[in-house]
Amino acid sequence: MPNITLTRRQNVLALFQDHVEQAVAAGAPPKGLEQAFAATLQISPSMWSQIKSSRPIGDKLARQIEVLCGKPVNWLDEPRKNTAPTPAEHAFLELALGAWRSTNVAGRKALTAQMKAIVERGT
Template identity: 30%
Template sequence: MNTDTHRVERLKLWLDEFDGKIAAFCRHYGLSRTRASYLSQLLSGNRPLGERAARKLEAECNRPNGWLDMSNSEPQKLKYDAARFGQLPQADRELVEGFIEFVLQRWERRAVSSTKAAPLSMSEDYVPPAQQIEAMQMANRKPRKNAEHGKKTSRNRNAA
């Protein structure tokens, strides 16, 4: 199978998420009727899905660059010891799940915006959920005045 044919097969699998309906696919991604017609021609085999066209379609639909060229096999499952993970306190499980979601979102944004998604730095912009909540609470907290002296308390002096 050549690359163009592989891309069309991958596109067909993608369209299966929309019950194979090109119109539903185009509505979901905000594509024009002209693009719908073009996709129909691709799927019928009347036009090849070349490199430039594939990259343009991926960009229009917020897919990582090269996504249509990837294998059709199922993605590998995350390997971890479920029993040990289940023994973690709920807050720690949420922290791990939040970090995984953060890494996936960062990768997706980078993959869409560049031709080659660089590995993420573990220190880059990640704030654990508990710290995010605490920071939001601190930002929304109004300084209290000490009832006896009419002064800000030491707790709020640092926040102000």
């Protein structure tokens, strides 16, 4: 059974990613996009920061987010398959591949350990 807290966080982060990409494509500067997204969700920037890191999204807030983002009821609760990488993700993958290929076994172990640590922290 999927973890609803993790599923909701992943889905709201996907909504944020879409928000950022649309805003940047429209010419908005990256600075202030976190606050703008929080305003879209009608929550404080502080609460948005907490949600990104660890705060669970309750049922009431989940439904609020769905309405304000134009998603159907329970959209946040449904696990999604990974989508195609964004241009920023492609750039990161190219950088990671370059780092991997330019180092030795010890460097690769260090890269792997660092990535695992980041994933485990959830940041």
